Amino acid sequence: MAYVPPHRSRTEGSGDSSSSPVSSSRKGGDFFGHDDGNNSRDGYGSYGGNRGYGGNRGNRGYSGYGRGGRGYGEGYGQRDNGYGGRNGSYSRGDNKRYGQGSFTDGVHHPAPKNEKLERELFGDPAEEKAPSGINFDNYDDIPVEVSGEGTPDPINQFTSPPINELLLENIELSLFNKPTPVQKYSIPIVGSGRDLMACAQTGSGKTGGFLFPVLSSLFENGPSPVANEGNVFARRKAYPSALVLAPTRELAIQNFEEARKYAYRSWVRVCVVYGGSDINSQLRNLERGCDLIVATPGRLNDMLERGRVSLKNIRFLVLDEADRMLDMGFEPQIRHIVDGCDMPCAKDRQTLMFSATFPKEIQVMARDFLDNYIFLSVGKVGSTSENITQRILYVEDDEKKSSLLDILSATDDTLTTGLTLIFVETKKMADILSDFLISQNFPATSIHGDRTQSERERALEMFKTGRAPILVATAVAARGLDIPNVTHVINYDLPGDVDDYVHRIGRTGRAGNNGLATAFLNRGNRNVVKDLIDLLHDSNQEVPDFLSNIARESPSGRGGRGGRGRGRSTPYKDYRKYGGGNSGSSNWGSRSNGYGDNGYGYNNSSSGNGNGNSSYGSNNYSSASSSNSQWW
DNA sequence: AAAAAAT
Numbered sequence: 001m002a003y004v005p006p007h008r009s010r011t012e013g014s015g016d017s018s019s020s021p022v023s024s025s026r027k028g029g030d031f032f033g034h035d036d037g038n039n040s041r042d043g044y045g046s047y048g049g050n051r052g053y054g055g056n057r058g059n060r061g062y063s064g065y066g067r068g069g070r071g072y073g074e075g076y077g078q079r080d081n082g083y084g085g086r087n088g089s090y091s092r093g094d095n096k097r098y099g100q101g102s103f104t105d106g107v108h109h110p111a112p113k114n115e116k117l118e119r120e121l122f123g124d125p126a127e128e129k130a131p132s133g134i135n136f137d138n139y140d141d142i143p144v145e146v147s148g149e150g151t152p153d154p155i156n157q158f159t160s161p162p163i164n165e166l167l168l169e170n171i172e173l174s175l176f177n178k179p180t181p182v183q184k185y186s187i188p189i190v191g192s193g194r195d196l197m198a199c200a201q202t203g204s205g206k207t208g209g210f211l212f213p214v215l216s217s218l219f220e221n222g223p224s225p226v227a228n229e230g231n232v233f234a235r236r237k238a239y240p241s242a243l244v245l246a247p248t249r250e251l252a253i254q255n256f257e258e259a260r261k262y263a264y265r266s267w268v269r270v271c272v273v274y275g276g277s278d279i280n281s282q283l284r285n286l287e288r289g290c291d292l293i294v295a296t297p298g299r300l301n302d303m304l305e306r307g308r309v310s311l312k313n314i315r316f317l318v319l320d321e322a323d324r325m326l327d328m329g330f331e332p333q334i335r336h337i338v339d340g341c342d343m344p345c346a347k348d349r350q351t352l353m354f355s356a357t358f359p360k361e362i363q364v365m366a367r368d369f370l371d372n373y374i375f376l377s378v379g380k381v382g383s384t385s386e387n388i389t390q391r392i393l394y395v396e397d398d399e400k401k402s403s404l405l406d407i408l409s410a411t412d413d414t415l416t417t418g419l420t421l422i423f424v425e426t427k428k429m430a431d432i433l434s435d436f437l438i439s440q441n442f443p444a445t446s447i448h449g450d451r452t453q454s455e456r457e458r459a460l461e462m463f464k465t466g467r468a469p470i471l472v473a474t475a476v477a478a479r480g481l482d483i484p485n486v487t488h489v490i491n492y493d494l495p496g497d498v499d500d501y502v503h504r505i506g507r508t509g510r511a512g513n514n515g516l517a518t519a520f521l522n523r524g525n526r527n528v529v530k531d532l533i534d535l536l537h538d539s540n541q542e543v544p545d546f547l548s549n550i551a552r553e554s555p556s557g558r559g560g561r562g563g564r565g566r567g568r569s570t571p572y573k574d575y576r577k578y579g580g581g582n583s584g585s586s587n588w589g590s591r592s593n594g595y596g597d598n599g600y601g602y603n604n605s606s607s608g609n610g611n612g613n614s615s616y617g618s619n620n621y622s623s624a625s626s627s628n629s630q631w632w
Numbered sequence: 633a634a635a636a637a638a639t
Contacts, residue, residue: 274638427634
């Protein structure tokens with residue numbers, strides 16, 4: 001029986017304050033003050049709506065499990081997940097078996113429409129909605145670069161050639177009517193069986209860029225014929241056909257929620273696993289069938305070790321925000337998942353890697369994980385250009401609080417119409433600042449890695465719904481999260497890297513809407529000043545005099561690291577074509593296996609895991625990454 | 633330097 005660490009036996013929701021380790025209002029506090037002994041109005045279990053695993057109340061043990069309409073997708077004929085005794089509680093309550101289709105005799109049988117589930121996934125059709133909030137005209141002049149052998153032509157509509165009919169219906173329910181540039185390319189690329197390395201950011205339609213072609217293929221082709229390993233525990237083991245890895249829990253949840261929409265009525269059952277929340281409910285959910293799994297690396301590895309997930313049926317591997325995962329030191333864990341378990345090798349699966357930037361480490365990972373891939377680089381929609389107004393203010397550290405109050409008071413109309421996202425550099429500052437704002441009667445909450453997972457999820461939900469329209473965040477929210485209606489991003493503390501700055505301000509001005517980005521800067525930030533000035537120039541923004549002055553004070557080259565992504569307005573290049581060009585990286589630059597400058601000699605050198613590349617796999621990379629890790 | 637991620 002699965003093991004439950006004592007400290008995790010407390011409830012997942014914040015409903016049971018008696019068992020919560022934090023009972024004062026200090027840490028769990030937000031604008032609404034009290035610590036929510038009973039947050040019935042909250043209704044935010046894990047995945048939006050009030051159905052998350054192990055909801056908010058009464059979920060000691062298993063007794064309350066499965067209540068309240070949580071039943072997305074179970075019960076399609078060929079799947080047998082019932083080992084009777086233990087799961088009596090599953091059948092309790094209104095545990096409706098709706099929404100899941102099946103795939104039998106080589107034919108996909110979508111489930112009938114289900115109004116309740118449809119509302120849950122896509123929202124109430126009665127509410128008027130802007131068509132997905134995206135101004136598609138803004139997509140037309142996005143620079144796109146695509147390269148690689150035999151690159152298929154992009155599509156221009158979802159209907160020519162037509163993608164899977166059920167998928168198309170689900171896309172239409174999501175109010176997308178036209179593919180974004182990344183989708184125009186990714187759909188035929190993946191559809192033709194190729195691997196894809198895509199440089200694209202949130203806001204480019206990246207999630208659909210991988211979910212559409214993957215689900216389309218799964219819908220068409222059905223489950224893998226390799227059913228299981230035939231052992232007695234097999235029914236307790238999940239054999240997903242597709243795996244999506246994401247760097248943060250919130251991003252995993254977001255991908256999961258998107259995938260659920262597009263998988264509606266299909267045979268594909270979507271699950272998500274991530275740390276910080278009860279593993280047992282996640283395991284129980286897997287037992288009910290799992291065809292597409294969205295995961296953060298640590299929790300997935302845990303489940304792999306427990307033998308509760310097998311990757312041998314994987315046909316699609318997606319690495320989302322790959323550069324971020326490397327920044328966070330996930331490379332050993334990712335390599336363990338991809339190379340160290342039972343996942344088919346690169347030639348026997350399709351791999352899609354997405355990354356905002358394309359530094360050397362990512363190129364290396366692409367070479368190791370992808371097979372003869374097509375490289376796609378998509379400039380960001382709007383990005384740092386005219387639809388985000390960037391404002392840099394000179395503010396000393398000890399004046400930041402009062403400046404912030406001035407700004408928030410002066411722009412209080414945005415509080416009613418939009419959301420304000422405030423970035424700080426430390427978790428401590430996130431707490432300090434949100435407490436301060438709350439004490440000043442601003443409806444704020446905070447998200448950072450020291451809050452419990454349920455606090456994090458609740459904070460995000462309060463922010464999204466506008467009940468707490470000010471969110472103080474650390475880097476956990478800097479990338480990937482797609483929160484509509486953020487009208488103002490404030491860099492209370494500037495990040496040390498201008499790439500992070502770009503990601504942060506990209507939380508506003510999404511897809512055609514205007515946004516405002518304010519940053520507090522003082523001499524403590526001089527290391528980013530030069531890059532910042534370049535960026536402001538590139539994006540047609542005013543460069544304040546004090547900024548130029550500070551830049552002149554430090555005559556040395558641009559601070560910090562060398563060789564970071566310059567030329568942000570142009571897409572990243574396919575290094576296979578341009579010969580790498582990285583500064584001093586001996587190991588890489590001197591490679592003789594065709595990645596250098598002889599055009600496309602790369603085609604068959606990337607099968608699997610670095611065979612034929614010994615200099616690389618064992619020196620450079622593994623020593624660097626294993627030094628600070630207890631992982632493999 | 634800090635953050636994130638299994639416990």
